Amino acid sequence: MYTARLPEGPGHQAAPAQTAMRVKAHPFTSNLVLRPLDALDRWCLSRLASTLRGSPVRLRLWNGANIALGDATPVATVVVHDRVTLVRLLTQTALGFGEAYATGRLTVQGDLVRMLEGVNRALAGRPFQGARQSRSASRAAARHNVHVHYDLGNDFYRLWLDEAMVYTCAYFDGPEVSLEDAQRAKLDYVCRKLRLQPGEHVIEAGCGWGALALHMAREYGVTVRAYNISEEQLRYARERAEREGLGDRVTFIDEDYRSIEGSCDAFVSIGMIEHVGRAQYAALGSVMNRVLDPAHGRGLLHFIGRNVPMPFNPWITRYIFPDAYAPTLDDVLRDILEPSGFSVVDVENLRLHYARTLQQWLERFEDHAETIARMFEPEFVRMWRLYLASAQACFLTGDLQLFQVTFARPADNTRPWTRESLYAHQLHGSL
């Protein structure tokens, strides 16, 4: 299990010996032991303790005061280095925590992932202000959003992704499988779900560094047109296609999904819907309907989802994934597949596979934290540590899902009787 390292931050100091001063009795702050704090501090602490009650977290303040938030054994200590940060934790919890963590005004001693899991669990079941996303990114905004995340530099992603540069949920046959093997297994699993046949044409929307497109062409003998709007990724993917001698069978196209043309036997999109925005789902569905063969066309959508409609936390959409939205499964069915009458063939939830994937990314990320700090700055390292840790926690606690939806034309009767063939195969291609 990953344990967060303590970043340097202003005002951090060893906890002094505690002196006893209990604030007024509160069921969730009964072990609230404070050194002199003013009334505002005490009110903030009491409110925060109420919000986070049951979390396995200890708070430590700038003056060394320690506050446990519940009966659970703490797995981490959150050190709040100043009063402004304490107030922000109360008024803008997720955004305040993320920003303070990134700048070092707040530090975490202990296991960051387990702490975030514990907070998620403590918050589970509380009434949530769920809402479906309403806005979507324009083409220009989409290009900008992709640029700020995916164009951070191939050298950066190469440090902690697998060798094939797959930046989406892997597929682990078991807990001991390596990230490299699990990513290759995922690529092949997707191909088997799509039942690709040699000579077929595939369109991929949002192809990352091209790993799936190249795998499909190399291992299944199909021709692929793969779309992406990240320049860094496209450059890398094209070089790789040439190097592998697949340049004639895989074309990487610098276009938005809305500009997809032509026709295909299979359509696949891995990890793109999160960036599409609900208001554009109908447009995406209509593209799929237009390009897919009317008789035997089929496809697979792989995306981060939710059990209940809810926006991403505001820190994630401000600092990590602008405009991102993880839809519910029924958002995708109702707005993308249903208007074209597509038939859902298979849905699989791979939530724990993404938790495992993120765990491995985070371990590799930590192994290169100093290099990354030199490439960017220490604040960037803390920001991305928190992003990878909190995503892992959300998949572990079921706050995020990973859905693979396989769909087909409604009258296509050529499917096998059972799904057994998805599992009877050895991994296609060499290991």
Next chain:
Amino acid sequence: MYTARLPEGPGHQAAPAQTAMRVKAHPFTSNLVLRPLDALDRWCLSRLASTLRGSPVRLRLWNGANIALGDATPVATVVVHDRVTLVRLLTQTALGFGEAYATGRLTVQGDLVRMLEGVNRALAGRPFQGARQSRSASRAAARHNVHVHYDLGNDFYRLWLDEAMVYTCAYFDGPEVSLEDAQRAKLDYVCRKLRLQPGEHVIEAGCGWGALALHMAREYGVTVRAYNISEEQLRYARERAEREGLGDRVTFIDEDYRSIEGSCDAFVSIGMIEHVGRAQYAALGSVMNRVLDPAHGRGLLHFIGRNVPMPFNPWITRYIFPDAYAPTLDDVLRDILEPSGFSVVDVENLRLHYARTLQQWLERFEDHAETIARMFEPEFVRMWRLYLASAQACFLTGDLQLFQVTFARPADNTRPWTRESLYAHQLHGSL
């Protein structure tokens, strides 16, 4: 392939030699050859030909006139025995066809299933007047609806169901599997999807003649409380539980799903949602949420569904399944599972398994058609033949789906890494 037998009907006669009289040119009635018909007849035929254009059907009228409806080679001839029936086919197509078929005012020569498939295919892609169901049956109406279908007599169902009396979609490992084996395979497949463990408690909503409840208790060592509001089915199920010595582990309860009490580890409902009605989905979801273990509770919903929202045809809801509605997958997710935060783990579409099941039911039904005509009346036989044939056709053409949805509590992390174990097992229990 089943071939419909020609029922006796008034006015039926061998087709006389055709004499040439073409109605005014119409792209879809170019081979419309008529004997003297009045203007109304010709108008009706022209409209009907337009509606059904492309169908592999030949119409024959009471006067012997033959009309092909398109270029497709006809697989059947629909003989319309009087003018009133012709007009009704136009004004109330599905209801008119069903009623006329049942009463014998219309007969079908040839392959009824293939004909209905052809009509479905010809109608596919036309704009549809889709709508989600709004009303639901009250408790009293639900009991009545169940009574009129499921209390037709165990002796009737025993004639054409499998030996375990399973009146829902079977699961065929391949096309040569017998109905008996496929139903047993289905029961076991459901148990594997539910990951039942000895000693666990299961609640089944809508248990039919008890086959699944008894299989779960016998083969997986669980305790089952199974709900149903069909008196005939309950009587049969209770006798069987006693006969098998499972009376202490399976309780059959004469109550509506809304009255389900207690708690359980797993909740299962096979073929009931179609009768629940959309307005009651929230009530069903709330019952599931109330009874399922908050940590590891999981369940499976198995139901006839749609790709796009659409009511059943009015003949089916009038004569076969009052108030029935086949929901879209997202109807079920949004209204049953989402309000309680359940997590969708797995969805499988077994549409072609239901087509195969219905084919086998229809073959057995035909083998006992004379007996059934004596138990009821000839009209009943024709009505049920049309129901079984048209359902088969709808599953073959993708107008109906069969969804199995497996769901779990959101934070349950105990699932296996892959679905392989669903297929690695031999069929549990003896064959």
